[in-house]
Amino acid sequence: MSVNGKPKFAMYWAAACGGCEIAVLNIHEKILDVDANFDIVFWPVVMDAKYKDIEAMPDGSITLTLFNGGIRNQENAEMAHLLRRKSHILVAFGSCACEGCIPGLANLSTPDSIFDAAFDSITTVNPQHIRPQYTWNAPEGELRIPEFYPVLRTLEQVVPVDYYMPGCPPESHQIGAVIDLVIQALQGKATLPPPGSVIGAGGSTVCDECPRTRNVKAIQRFVRIQDLSHIDPDLCLLEQGIPCNGPATRSGCGALCPLAGAQCIGCYGPAEGVIDYAARLISAFASVIDGKDPDEIERILDGLPDPVGQFYRFNLANSLLRAGKAAHRLEEEEHHAAYQH
Amino acid sequence: MPRISIDPITRLEGHGKIEIFLDEVGNVANTYFQIPELRGFERFCVGRPVEEMPVITNRICGVCPEAHHMAAAKAADAVYHVDPPPAAKKLRELLYSAFYVTDHTTHFYALGGPDFVMGPDAPVADRNILGVIHKVGLEVGSQVIQARKYGHTVIEMIGGRKVHPCTSIPGGLTKGITREQRDDIEKMGRWAVEFAQFSLKLFNDIVLGNKAYVDMILGDIYTHRTYYIGMVDANNCVNFYDGKISVVAPDGEHIGKYAPHEYTEWIAEHVEPWTYLKFPYLKKVGWKGFVDGKDSGVYCATPLARLNAADRMATPRAQEEYERFYATLVQAEGERYTSTGTTKIVHHRLATHWARLVELLYAAERWVELATDPEITSDQFHTVPSEKPTEGVGVVEAPRGTLTHHYWTDERGVLTRVNLIVGTTNNYAPISMSIKKAAQSLIKEGTIVTEGLLNRIEMAFRAYDPCFGCATHSLPGQMPLEVTIRNAQGALIEVLRQYCD
Numbered sequence: 001m002s003v004n005g006k007p008k009f010a011m012y013w014a015a016a017c018g019g020c021e022i023a024v025l026n027i028h029e030k031i032l033d034v035d036a037n038f039d040i041v042f043w044p045v046v047m048d049a050k051y052k053d054i055e056a057m058p059d060g061s062i063t064l065t066l067f068n069g070g071i072r073n074q075e076n077a078e079m080a081h082l083l084r085r086k087s088h089i090l091v092a093f094g095s096c097a098c099e100g101c102i103p104g105l106a107n108l109s110t111p112d113s114i115f116d117a118a119f120d121s122i123t124t125v126n127p128q129h130i131r132p133q134y135t136w137n138a139p140e141g142e143l144r145i146p147e148f149y150p151v152l153r154t155l156e157q158v159v160p161v162d163y164y165m166p167g168c169p170p171e172s173h174q175i176g177a178v179i180d181l182v183i184q185a186l187q188g189k190a191t192l193p194p195p196g197s198v199i200g201a202g203g204s205t206v207c208d209e210c211p212r213t214r215n216v217k218a219i220q221r222f223v224r225i226q227d228l229s230h231i232d233p234d235l236c237l238l239e240q241g242i243p244c245n246g247p248a249t250r251s252g253c254g255a256l257c258p259l260a261g262a263q264c265i266g267c268y269g270p271a272e273g274v275i276d277y278a279a280r281l282i283s284a285f286a287s288v289i290d291g292k293d294p295d296e297i298e299r300i301l302d303g304l305p306d307p308v309g310q311f312y313r314f315n316l317a318n319s320l321l322r323a324g325k326a327a328h329r330l331e332e333e334e335h336h337a338a339y340q341h
Numbered sequence: 342m343p344r345i346s347i348d349p350i351t352r353l354e355g356h357g358k359i360e361i362f363l364d365e366v367g368n369v370a371n372t373y374f375q376i377p378e379l380r381g382f383e384r385f386c387v388g389r390p391v392e393e394m395p396v397i398t399n400r401i402c403g404v405c406p407e408a409h410h411m412a413a414a415k416a417a418d419a420v421y422h423v424d425p426p427p428a429a430k431k432l433r434e435l436l437y438s439a440f441y442v443t444d445h446t447t448h449f450y451a452l453g454g455p456d457f458v459m460g461p462d463a464p465v466a467d468r469n470i471l472g473v474i475h476k477v478g479l480e481v482g483s484q485v486i487q488a489r490k491y492g493h494t495v496i497e498m499i500g501g502r503k504v505h506p507c508t509s510i511p512g513g514l515t516k517g518i519t520r521e522q523r524d525d526i527e528k529m530g531r532w533a534v535e536f537a538q539f540s541l542k543l544f545n546d547i548v549l550g551n552k553a554y555v556d557m558i559l560g561d562i563y564t565h566r567t568y569y570i571g572m573v574d575a576n577n578c579v580n581f582y583d584g585k586i587s588v589v590a591p592d593g594e595h596i597g598k599y600a601p602h603e604y605t606e607w608i609a610e611h612v613e614p615w616t617y618l619k620f621p622y623l624k625k626v627g628w629k630g631f632v633d634g635k636d637s638g639v640y641c642a643t644p645l646a647r648l649n650a651a652d653r654m655a656t657p658r659a660q661e662e663y664e665r666f667y668a669t670l671v672q673a674e675g676e677r678y679t680s681t682g683t684t685k686i687v688h689h690r691l692a693t694h695w696a697r698l699v700e701l702l703y704a705a706e707r708w709v710e711l712a713t714d715p716e717i718t719s720d721q722f723h724t725v726p727s728e729k730p731t732e733g734v735g736v737v738e739a740p741r742g743t744l745t746h747h748y749w750t751d752e753r754g755v756l757t758r759v760n761l762i763v764g765t766t767n768n769y770a771p772i773s774m775s776i777k778k779a780a781q782s783l784i785k786e787g788t789i790v791t792e793g794l795l796n797r798i799e800m801a802f803r804a805y806d807p808c809f810g811c812a813t814h815s816l817p818g819q820m821p822l823e824v825t826i827r828n829a830q831g832a833l834i835e836v837l838r839q840y841c842d
Contacts, residue, residue, distance in 0.1 A: 015380060016403070017404075019406060019504045022403050022504050023503075026493065072378065073378060101400065103382075106380065106385040109385055113384055116384075117387075117759070118384070118619070122605055122758075123760060123762065124611075124612060126611075126612045133615065136614045138373065138615060139371075140362035140371050145615065146378070152380075169403065169505070172503070224392060225392055225515065226421070226511040226723075226725065227726070229723075256501055256507075257501055257502070260500070260507055260508050260516055261514075262396075262501060262515045305755045306388055306389055306390050
């Protein structure tokens with residue numbers, strides 16, 4: 001508790017786009033509830049913040065920290081460690097922190113190839129193939145930039161996390177509901193879910209909250225959405241052959257994209273109980289393919305031109321393919337310690 | 342060599358970092374503005390189906406996802422050589438106009454405007470949206486919230502979501518709008534026009550009515566004579582969604598216009614080893630370093646740049662303001678102003694705030710024009726692509742600069758190569774130059790004018806409305822700074838902070 005007796009609140013972005021911050025600002029007047037019930041100690045986008053002040057606080061003294069963004073470089077990791085130490089409740093907020101999100105697709109590429117794409121592009125004039133240097137001796141003195149890690153990691157792969165709040169970004173009404181719940185819990189009027197829970201989302205799938213009509217699905221082909229001359233506004237998109245990720249994706253958004261005629265791209269992450277998002281989605285797609293002949297099935301699957309992107313669009317960094325979470329954390333700790341010295 | 346580190350506290354947070362080195366006499370030898378982060382979109386978009394680019398690349402920036410959504414959709418149209426039906430293009434532009442109203446409103450009232458409304462010497466604690474509300478009245482606060490809400494309502498109606506829209510696909514959109522939605526959109530647009538006019542009046546009364554502010558706008562610290570680029574329509578009017586990119590020289594000469602697919606003939610990027618972000622420049626002029634003038638390829642792409650690069654505004658009220666803008670500022674500088682627009686040019690970076698309001702009014706007027714277009718409720722909002730996908734370029738004007746997406750695909754429409762030049766990145770060199778100039782004006786022969794250093798550097802930033810969300814992740818206008826000043830022996834003299842405590 002701070003001098004004004006209010007619990008402390010922090011929000012931070014690591015490797016993120018800023019959309020999570022915009023989503024929080026879009027709760028409009030509820031921001032005032034946050035202000036009334038919390039002492040906002042750290043939130044770079046809306047208030048003055050000082051890293052050293054956070055460092056000086058007793059460990060565990062921030063009641064609630066919403067951490068968004070993935071861990072792409074050395075700075076992101078250092079902030080994750082610091083805020084973990086200082087926070088009582090650390091929430092992985094948004095898809096990047098929970099599961100890596102779109103930037104997690106970079107884990108299919110080496111840092112060298114990422115640098116090649118950026119620094120030897122068609123418009124780049126770089127005959128000497130200059131690359132960013134973590135330490136560089138300018139004529140006037142030494143300059144440093146943070147080290148780019150080999151892969152993007154989720155928050156949980158770097159530090160222990162108390163709750164997960166999915167979505168890209170989390171929908172504002174869900175953010176409002178979570179804030180209400182935390183305030184009530186602090187007042188003793190409600191109980192927080194057990195640590196490790198997913199909060200601010202539903203317990204079923206996007207299909208369950210999608211109002212489109214569903215029949216028995218039997219797909220003879222997958223179609224690219226631009227190739228359809230007419231998207232039936234009422235019929236299930238998957239039944240129309242559009243590879244909609246609704247069956248594997250957690251509910252909570254209100255099926256916004258399918259309602260707008262666009263397939264669910266999976267930004268709310270795996271549905272309750274799903275360990276690996278892609279495994280669930282592959283199984284869902286496989287169960288609706290209407291074919292017995294292997295060649296026929298092969299032809300239908302060829303309708304998905306980018307399997308890894310289709311099945312792991314938001315989830316690659318958190319997939320079973322990157323299962324050694326504890327090992328990553330250990331490696332990270334060692335690296336962190338080395339950097340400190 | 343003695344150095345001054347200006348760390349957005351965020352040295353550990355990735356928001357950018359400034360190093361100022363002094364020479365033996367104590368003058369500024371050099372400054373470095375470092376961007377410490379890269380996420381690698383140009384690499385990992387390879388292998389993805391091109392129709393997903395509008396929903397993948399909007400994750401580059403959550404502040405301007407609409408801009409990436411539109412540039413990606415236009416690049417995907419070009420890849421398939423498909424021309425979306427008129428209603429689709431109008432709906433996209435309608436969404437985009439509403440987005441501009443939201444974004445420019447946020448910048449003026451919450452980020453850039455407080456410097457003017459409250460005055461640059463007001464305490465930092467007052468130079469924010471709350472200070473503006475206290476000074477101008479609570480009514481302003483609710484109007485700003487209303488403008489943002491209306492903008493996001495239109496974005497969601499057409500784009501499906503408030504953040505990260507999802508409805509643009511190659512050939513058009515996945516949905517149209519109903520007549521009821523159109524009625525609401527028109528109503529909100531008419532309100533937005535009034536709000537924009539009110540905002541210009543506020544600027545006129547508070548800023549232009551105050552000689553000290555006008556002198557500050559015209560002052561040398563915030564002036565850079567660079568090239569400017571901006572998108573124009575067939576009549577050389579400012580356009581955010583479609584057209585050619587006009588390029589104007591520091592002396593006002595219009596040196597050409599390029600179509601999106603010609604961008605590689607005009608724009609090149611320079612690499613420095615001490616930062617993750619590149620420095621775009623005009624290829625035909627060449628990279629000559631961080632310097633002004635007609636021989637240096639450094640260009641600027643901002644609201645001010647767009648006004649400089651165009652001949653006029655497409656809507657009547659915005660055109661009136663455009664004329665007033667040049668009549669006021671070009672006369673004040675003693676240059677010739679002609680109605681043909683051939684020699685008009687304004688180099689004062691702080692005038693960007695005024696230019697932004699002229700664009701706000703244009704965006705609101707365009708919103709109403711498009712909402713009242715008879716075609717806007719058409720159900721012809723998509724054309725199925727029929728040609729083989731190959732390569733395409735999509736360009737829009739993001740609020741913070743010209744945004745270029747360039748895709749190459751295989752015959753299935755799967756990406757094989759991607760090149761992106763994003764809004765704020767265009768201005769990386771000019772921002773770096775503004776930092777250097779602000780530092781030079783305050784550090785002379787060992788005398789460091791500590792007072793005002795932070796404020797002046799911050800104001801130099803804010804004019805550009807930098808959003809390194811596209812390159813890193815800091816929201817526009819927020820620039821927490823910590824300046825550590827050391828003497829030549831490295832001993833700490835003073836630490837200054839802003840937006841840090």
